[in-house]
Amino acid sequence: MIVKHLEDILGTENDVDTSTWNSRRLLLRKDGMGFSLHDTIIKAGTETMIWYKHHVEAVYCIEGEGEIEVLAENTTYPIKPGTLYALNGNEKHFLRANTDSDMRMICVFNPPCTGREVHDEDGAYALSFED
Known part of the structure; x- marks a missing residue:
């Protein structure tokens, strides 16, 4: 059984902070669950271009409001607490x-992240087989 507390992750290497988001990585590839679980803050007033070419992601909003614009669809969806979106087509x-x-978003990635990922120039996480 795995038990972790957010307060134990804050300020560690599993607390990845950028100019537009802060991802607190709760479950990682090394935990052997087949997915990773992140408690992520999207910073107020920011915009991030994302393209997870190597991962699928499910996101559940628990605090705050914003939007996701899916470029291939030319569609924008509002996000508020209780909204789930799943990027099942590498959108x-x-x-x-x-x-x-x-x-504040709860994010699940498959394949699982190692914990060190940040977005590359395409907005993607690299696919890594190392922990």
């Missing part, structure tokens, strides 16, 4: 948080 998208508050 290239913009993720935006409204200016008044951060968004």
Whole structure:
């Protein structure tokens, strides 16, 4: 059994902070669950271009509001607490948080992340087989 607490991850190498998001990685490839689980903050007033070419991701919003713009569909979907979206087709998208508050998202990745990933120039995480 695995038991972890968010407060034990904050400030460690599994707390990855960038200019537009902060991903607190709770479950990683090394945990052997077949997916990774992240508690992610999308910073207020930011826009991030994302294209997970090597991963599928499910995202559940628990705080804040914003939107996801799926580029191939030329469609924008509002995000608020209780919204789930799943990037099951490696969709290239913009993720935006409204200016008044951060968004807090629970994210699940398959294949699981190792914990060190940040977006590359295409907005993707590299596919790594190393822990």
